[in-house]
Amino acid sequence: MLKKETKFLEELNSPEKKIGLRATAYFTSKDKSVLSKDLKSQLTISLGENFLKDLEQNLKDKMLSPNNLLVKMEFSPLPEKMHREIFPFFKPGSYLKIRDILEGILFCQILREEWGLNQELKILNIQESLSTKEKELLENFREQQIKGLIQTLSDKDPGWAYSALVILARLHTIEESIQTGSPVFLSSFPDNSPIVYKEDSQDAQALQHFSEETWAIV
Secondary structure (H helix, E strand, O other): HHHHHHHHHHHEEEEOOOOOOHHHHHEEEEOOOHHHHHHHHHHHHHHHHHHHOOOOHHHHHHHOOOOOOOOOOOOOOOOOOOEHHHHHHHOOOOHHHHHHHHHHHHHHHHHHOEEEHHHHHHOOOOOOOOOOOHHHHHHHHHHHHHHHHHHHHOOOOHHHHHHHHHHHHEEEEEEEHHHHHOEEEEEEOOOOOOOOOOOOOOHHHHHHHHHHHOOOOO
């Protein structure tokens, strides 16, 4: 976490302002999403008619307010004394909140403008066909992912925006897999990628669990 926070603040303070926002690389404005319109309708039913507009405006207000996180950006202090019996847990400073705001704004834009999935980051397995049972499992998995997205947007726990972007990308691959009848996967990224970072352990565990039953769509 300390390494990620340091890297983020270095990028933020660089003249180029090129900030690696991980899962945003899964999407492109050049392609139109085939599911965003229906997804927005489902989210509106659960979260309110103006939820997307209000969420985006609220995030922008936080970043542009006179007393925003960029003005009071800081690291949490490390313990003065180290004890062998007590592990010095690191508490992140402004990094996670700022990243959530930036990724959250982009999530709203991607969903509002109905961006499609970046074709370069998809892996197609056209040599395999999904069985009827596998399609049913994917349809159930899609519904669970939508419920998870609604919960993520409602709770807004630390890291919520990244989770929302990953779920949105995952929903695209699930939909394409169902429509084409062949499994579609998302590419992973190297640990030190300047654009995005590798998926976290929870994503890996979820993938492993689902792959035991059917084709894993991640």
